[in-house]
Amino acid sequence: MKITDGKVQWAGIEAGSKKISAIELIRYLQKVDSGSGDYVQERQEWQQGYTVDMLLGAVE
Secondary structure, eight states: OOOOHHHHHHHHHHHHHTTSOHHHHHHHHHHHOOOOSOHHHHHHHHHTTOOHHHHHHHHO
């Protein structure tokens, strides 16, 4: 039976949460999980269709 990366990661989080505080666990996860992909490129792609007027209209 193959164990997915997500299950391995979840098992590690569960084990770690029993040994350290929630704050320490969050800090650890921030250090080891840098994400993936190109955030700047992805952000530019999904923001392409927005205009300043559209954004201002959404907050009014």
